[in-house]
Amino acid sequence: MNQARTNPLNTAAMHGALILYTLIALFPVFVILINSFKTRKAIFREPLAMPDADSFSMIGYQTVMKQGDFFLYFQNSMIVTVASLFFVLLFGAMAAFALAEYRFKGNTLMGLYLALGIMIPIRIGTVAILEMMVATGLVNSLWALILVYTAQGLPLAVFILSEFMRQVSDDLKNAGRIDGLSEYTIFFKLVLPLVRPAMATVAVFNMIPIWNDLWFPLILAPAEETKTLTLGSQVFIGQFVTDWNAVLSALSMAILPVLVLYVIFSRQLIRGITSGAVK
Amino acid sequence: MQKPRIRWHIAVFLAPAVLVYTAVMIFPLFNTLRLSLFSKIDQERVYVGLQNFQTLFGDPIWSEQFWNALGNNFWFFLIHMLVQNPIGIALAAVLSHPRLRFAALYRSAIFIPTILSFVIVGFAWKLILSPIWGIAPGMLDAVGLKSLFAPWLGKEEYALTTLALISVWQFVGIPMMLIYAALLSIPEEVLEAGEIDGITGMSAFWKIKLPLILPSIGIISILTFVGNFNAFDLIYAAQGALAGPDFSTDILGTFMYRTFFGFQLQLGDPHMGSAIAGAMFAIILVGVCIYLFGIQTRMRRYQL
Numbered sequence: 001m002n003q004a005r006t007n008p009l010n011t012a013a014m015h016g017a018l019i020l021y022t023l024i025a026l027f028p029v030f031v032i033l034i035n036s037f038k039t040r041k042a043i044f045r046e047p048l049a050m051p052d053a054d055s056f057s058m059i060g061y062q063t064v065m066k067q068g069d070f071f072l073y074f075q076n077s078m079i080v081t082v083a084s085l086f087f088v089l090l091f092g093a094m095a096a097f098a099l100a101e102y103r104f105k106g107n108t109l110m111g112l113y114l115a116l117g118i119m120i121p122i123r124i125g126t127v128a129i130l131e132m133m134v135a136t137g138l139v140n141s142l143w144a145l146i147l148v149y150t151a152q153g154l155p156l157a158v159f160i161l162s163e164f165m166r167q168v169s170d171d172l173k174n175a176g177r178i179d180g181l182s183e184y185t186i187f188f189k190l191v192l193p194l195v196r197p198a199m200a201t202v203a204v205f206n207m208i209p210i211w212n213d214l215w216f217p218l219i220l221a222p223a224e225e226t227k228t229l230t231l232g233s234q235v236f237i238g239q240f241v242t243d244w245n246a247v248l249s250a251l252s253m254a255i256l257p258v259l260v261l262y263v264i265f266s267r268q269l270i271r272g273i274t275s276g277a278v279k
Numbered sequence: 280m281q282k283p284r285i286r287w288h289i290a291v292f293l294a295p296a297v298l299v300y301t302a303v304m305i306f307p308l309f310n311t312l313r314l315s316l317f318s319k320i321d322q323e324r325v326y327v328g329l330q331n332f333q334t335l336f337g338d339p340i341w342s343e344q345f346w347n348a349l350g351n352n353f354w355f356f357l358i359h360m361l362v363q364n365p366i367g368i369a370l371a372a373v374l375s376h377p378r379l380r381f382a383a384l385y386r387s388a389i390f391i392p393t394i395l396s397f398v399i400v401g402f403a404w405k406l407i408l409s410p411i412w413g414i415a416p417g418m419l420d421a422v423g424l425k426s427l428f429a430p431w432l433g434k435e436e437y438a439l440t441t442l443a444l445i446s447v448w449q450f451v452g453i454p455m456m457l458i459y460a461a462l463l464s465i466p467e468e469v470l471e472a473g474e475i476d477g478i479t480g481m482s483a484f485w486k487i488k489l490p491l492i493l494p495s496i497g498i499i500s501i502l503t504f505v506g507n508f509n510a511f512d513l514i515y516a517a518q519g520a521l522a523g524p525d526f527s528t529d530i531l532g533t534f535m536y537r538t539f540f541g542f543q544l545q546l547g548d549p550h551m552g553s554a555i556a557g558a559m560f561a562i563i564l565v566g567v568c569i570y571l572f573g574i575q576t577r578m579r580r581y582q583l
Contacts, residue, residue, distance in 0.1 A: 010480075014373045018385045021370060024448070025389045028403045031414060047414045087299070095296035098289050110293065117304050119501075119567045121509040123532070124560045125307030127314055127539055127553045132307060151303035154296050183288040212396035214512040215532075219540070234398045234516060244412075247402065254399050262394050266387050270456065 029255060036060055036248040043244055060245030061253075064236070067246070070253060072225065073232030077257075080142050080228060081210050084149035085203050091150065092157030093165075093199065097187050099158065100165035101173070111162070117155030122148065123215055133220055140223040148216050153206040164198035165191060201272030204265050211258065229254060312560065315553035331554035345555070347526060348534040349562075351439055355530055356507040358443035359450075364499055366447070367454025368492075372484055374455070375462035386459070390452035397449075401516030404445045408432055432517065435527040442528055446513050450506075454499045461495035462488060494578055501570040508563050511536060531559050 034050055035043050042055030049055070064070060099111050129148060133139040138147070168191055176186045217231040227235065233254040240246040318327040335341050370389060374382050392400065407414045408431055416428040431441040465488060473479070473487045511532030514522055520542045522529035537545065539552025
């Protein structure tokens, strides 16, 4: 009965297809990374060869270090991503708790209102967002980006977190209330630790789009001192189009932090997606 | 439980999220729609009604660009639907096979392009497809197909399709993961019942699994739709704001950016930009409504 499932030919075909697609997925990244360590001549003569003693060169990285302020860009990206995630999680969890825990007038309506933003992209409002940031003097500051990404991440965060908070046992919370804990203590001390896995899922979901966004940094914070890594590499590569060593090195430097984050969080991310958090 | 006093803590819990969300997302959204009804005349903001939309659809200079961008956007979406989602479903179907070894490894590797930024993806592919560097022609040469090579990103007739395929390459991981999750949630008993009736292998996929994952395919389609109709980054990173060659890769996102910000000789016009944003909003809204009311409610859901 189970023969169809374990047929060795079938298995070989499946592995063949998966290996083929894995190669397609990884090939461009691989080519960029190996060529960033080669001399200009070797890049063009043998683009697919691994760097060896002859062709090894760090000249591209030296140019990037000298010309682009990649540490500043990296720092900006870090600040924006971490701060946005912090606010998304804190505000999102608080709102989700209110929606999941208390019955009050307009509860459903409030839930729907907050869920609107899941489907409507925040980019549609860019013109007015820019005007508002100019008016409040936040333009070209990291706060502009943090605010926008917080607003962008909140709808899905509230949605996912409130689903999870409904599963937290009422007995536990009521026991806390009988012990005289305030609603705030119940939220921070009892409920938050229990929904930590869901918070991690929300964080990982939001992290990649925030880190990789080009639109808002380009429009709200294009100044040199507020450039994020994504915008910084875009501008840098645009200027150094003909310097292949520098371009390849800049690309590699932009790839590496994301890859490291992915290796750390991939299990969380994949578990988050496959546990049906997005319904 | 209902007490007559005001429960302030509810307000405190809700306030930060509602404030930020309203101030930075909902209010600007409606303000943008409002701005599309104004225009700048003699340095002053004047209410002009629907005149901007009249220009956008009536003035040949504008309407030509708009329809071009909209048409390109539909083509972009179509390629995603026809290539990205079937490949994603196929990969998920293979990955969800029980007793497949290294499934987690394949899954993580295939998802890697999705985590890279558009800037990296755009430039990496630009370099690989570049006739100067010669990776793509060299590889085609190795299999005897060199004559097929063309500077795909530089030719008007290929550029948009090429970019759409690059975007497919990047995002195939998302349908793969969502369908994979849906396939895993199908109970073993259903499949075993099918096996007893002689439905195995491919026919089990078509006759049992596919109908069961249709809701997930619906969600993927609407996610693809919304994502494609506010896409911008990849085109901007690979082809610049002019979406060359000769606007052949212009989509609504780049068109709005150019109009709103101005580019080279064209002056930025926030009001026309708002009008385009309004059009995008309408398109996305129509798409989401078709999904919510037309597709989702009619889809048969099976209790598993």
